[in-house]
Every structure is written in C-alpha cells, then in structure tokens.
Amino acid sequence: MRCDWVHGYWVHWQWVRCEKGFGMSVNAWIVVGDQPAIGNLITVARSLGGDGTIAAVVAGPRAVAETVAASGVDRVVWCGTPDGSPAEASAPAVAEAVAADPPRVVLGGRNPGDRVLLGAAAAALHAAVLTGARSVTVGADTVTVVNAVYGDISDETVEISGPVALLLDGGSVPAASGAGVPIEEVTATPYGVKVLETIPSEFEEVDLNAAQRVIGVGRGLKAKEDLSLIEALAAALKAEIACSRPVAEGLNWMGKDRYIGSSGARISPQLYLAVGISGQLQHMVGVTGAETIVAINSDPNAAVFAQTDYGLVGDLYELVAEITSVLK
Numbered sequence: 509m510r511c512d513w514v515h516g517y518w519v520h521w522q523w524v525r526c527e528k529g530f531g532m533s534v535n536a537w538i539v540v541g542d543q544p545a546i547g548n549l550i551t552v553a554r555s556l557g558g559d560g561t562i563a564a565v566v567a568g569p570r571a572v573a574e575t576v577a578a579s580g581v582d583r584v585v586w587c588g589t590p591d592g593s594p595a596e597a598s599a600p601a602v603a604e605a606v607a608a609d610p611p612r613v614v615l616g617g618r619n620p621g622d623r624v625l626l627g628a629a630a631a632a633l634h635a636a637v638l639t640g641a642r643s644v645t646v647g648a649d650t651v652t653v654v655n656a657v658y659g660d661i662s663d664e665t666v667e668i669s670g671p672v673a674l675l676l677d678g679g680s681v682p683a684a685s686g687a688g689v690p691i692e693e694v695t696a697t698p699y700g701v702k703v704l705e706t707i708p709s710e711f712e713e714v715d716l717n718a719a720q721r722v723i724g725v726g727r728g729l730k731a732k733e734d735l736s737l738i739e740a741l742a743a744a745l746k747a748e749i750a751c752s753r754p755v756a757e758g759l760n761w762m763g764k765d766r767y768i769g770s771s772g773a774r775i776s777p778q779l780y781l782a783v784g785i786s787g788q789l790q791h792m793v794g795v796t797g798a799e800t801i802v803a804i805n806s807d808p809n810a811a812v813f814a815q816t817d818y819g820l821v822g823d824l825y826e827l828v829a830e831i832t833s834v835l836k
C-alpha cells in the first residue's frame with residue numbers, strides 16, 4: 509500500500525482486485541455542476557488505484573463539459589441543462605448516468621449545486637455519503653474512509669462494503685491535458701426549476717490562499733466601521749483581510765469566503781496576524797500551515813496565545829494603530 513499527500517488529503521491506495529461487475533468498468537464518477545473546478549477530485553479519483561475508468565458527468569453548460577473532457581478523465585457524459593435552469597435541475601439525469609455504470613466511489617465538490625448532484629447520485633447508488641474525508645482506501649471488497657468529525661477536531665474510520673459518495677474540496681480548474689475525450693450527450697427531462705433572480709454578493713470575492721500575509725479579525729472588533737482600522741493595517745502590511753466565523757456568519761461584516769477554520773478556509777501564509785480572536789480550535793485549525801502566527805488580544809489568558817509564535821497583550825485599537833503608524 510502507498511500513501512500520497514494530495515491537495516490536503518492523505519490518499520492511501522492499493523491495486524484493486526477486479527471482479528466481474530465490480531471495479532471493472534467505472535472506478536470513480538465525478539459529478540460536476542456549472543463550475544469545472546475539479547482538479548482535486550480528479551487527483552483523488554486517480555489515486556484510488558484500480559484499473560477502472562474515471563468518468564465525469566456534467567450538468568452545467570457545454571463549455572464546462574468541454575473543459576472537463578480535456579482535463580484527463582477517461583469519459584465525459586453531458587446532461588445539458590436548459591438555459592435559465594440551474595445545474596441541479598438535471599439531478600435525475602446525473603443520477604441515472606452514474607447508476608447505469610455503478611462505481612466504487614463517486615466524488616463531488618462543495619458548492620451548493622454539486623452537493624445536490626452528489627446527493628442524487630448517492631441516492632441512486634444507495635451509497636454512504638461522507639463529507640469530511642481525510643483519506644480514502646479502496647480495497648478489494650470495502651472502501652475505508654478516515655473522516656473528520658466534531659468540527660474537524662477528531663477522526664473516525666469508517667469501513668463501507670458498498671459504494672461511497674465523498675464531498676471534497678473541488679480544487680482548481682484542471683489544466684487541459686491532450687486532445688481530450690469525446691463528450692457523450694444525454695437528453696433528459698430536467699426538474700422544472702428556474703432561476704428567477706440572481707443577486708450578486710455584496711462582498712468582493714477573495715482567494716485567501718494566494719495571500720502571503722493575512723490579518724484575521726475577530727469579535728474583539730466592536731463595530732463594522734472599525735474595519736477601517738484593519739484595512740489601514742492591511743494596506744501598510746500588504747496583507748489580505750480574513751476573519752473568524754462569527755464575523756462572517758452572524759455579524760455579516762465580511763463574505764463567507766473570508767472566514768478561516770474547520771468549516772471555512774484553510775490557509776498557509778507566511779504571516780497570520782489574529783486580531784481580537786480568542787483562538788478556538790475550530791478557528792486555529794485553519795492556520796496550522798502558517799509559517800508565523802502573531803496574535804493581538806487584551807486577555808492575557810486567551811487560548812490564542814498558546815498557539816502563536818508572538819503575542820501582543822493589549823487593546824487592539826491602540827496596538828493596530830501603533831503598528832500601522834510604525835509600518836508607514
């Protein structure tokens with residue numbers, strides 16, 4: 509057996525004993541909605557071993573199917589969803605395609621449309637659904653998954669004798685590899701779901717993983733207007749701004765893609781500066797990959813100080829202003 513570290517997952521693999529009707533055809537299906545960001549799913553599917561194919565079923569626009577067809581998968585089925593309908597309207601067709609050639613493992617990304625498609629495929633296969641897989645081992649008769657539980661602070665090992673549906677980080681859009689595979693088009697009647705209105709997010713999207721310096725803001729900040737203080741520091745430090753979960757979900761001061769932790773983003777910047785953050789485990793697991801962690805907190809007993817390289821005990825309003833002025 510081999511172990512590989514693949515996009516944040518330990519993937520254990522061994523060659524699968526192929527028996528008639530199980531493992532010979534499709535080894536893994538990947539379900540895709542209207543975003544072709546499935547690089548990680550392809551890598552995980554390939555790492556499962558076996559000599560079956562990696563197939564993808566796409567419910568989004570034709571352009572998504574074309575990107576997926578050129579991404580290195582062995583087979584692509586496209587259930588074109590009519591204009592004005594969301595990809596999840598094609599959930600029955602996606603489930604049918606997957607069930608027609610049942611896999612050991614079906615993989616889907618975390619965005620809302622992909623979750624619906626994965627759920628439909630899992631229901632059609634009577635598959636176990638797991639949402640926090642850290643590692644997957646495909647054996648001759650069972651699939652073993654080490655799954656994160658309790659907000660990512662513990663693991664459980666699950667052994668499943670039937671098919672398994674895994675919800676994982678999709679990763680990035682895969683680079684085109686070669687000429688690609690032909691697209692098999694299926695026509696199916698979608699659910700009568702229509703998009704009535706699209707409301708753009710009030711928050712600007714951010715890729716925290718691209719930032720070398722990140723300032724995390726917590727509930728120590730008293731008011732949304734005070735974010736201007738953090739913005740000034742971020743400009744001086746050339747840093748991106750992130751936050752704890754309650755700042756994004758609850759206070760709604762920032763977009764949900766900015767919160768860090770077990771249910772948010774996991775980042776590995778050179779510097780993470782936690783400002784007014786208590787340091788609960790669910791937050792700090794998101795920055796374990798940071799090279800240097802610094803915290804500012806007025807409570808000398810705050811849990812964050814046990815997990816940082818440097819700590820500044822004091823009022824964030826005074827300290828942030830002081831650091832900004834020194835940096836300027």
Ligand SMILES: Cc1cc2nc3c(=O)[nH]c(=O)nc-3n(C[C@H](O)[C@H](O)[C@H](O)COP(=O)(O)OP(=O)(O)OC[C@H]3O[C@@H](n4cnc5c(N)ncnc54)[C@H](O)[C@@H]3O)c2cc1C
Binds near residue numbers: 658729822
């Ligand atoms: C299943 C589950 C999943 C979760 N997932 C996440 C997650 O992914 N990410 C996440 O962030 N949280 C997550 N949480 C919530 C997490 O447990 C904490 O509640 C949250 O991280 C606390 O946010 P905070 O540190 O901003 O606020 P608080 O815990 O309220 O801390 C505020 C801190 O600010 C300090 N402070 C106050 N005033 C000042 C001042 N003037 N100057 C300096 N410091 C000051 C205080 O001393 C305190 O330490 C999850 C919880 C559960 C149950």
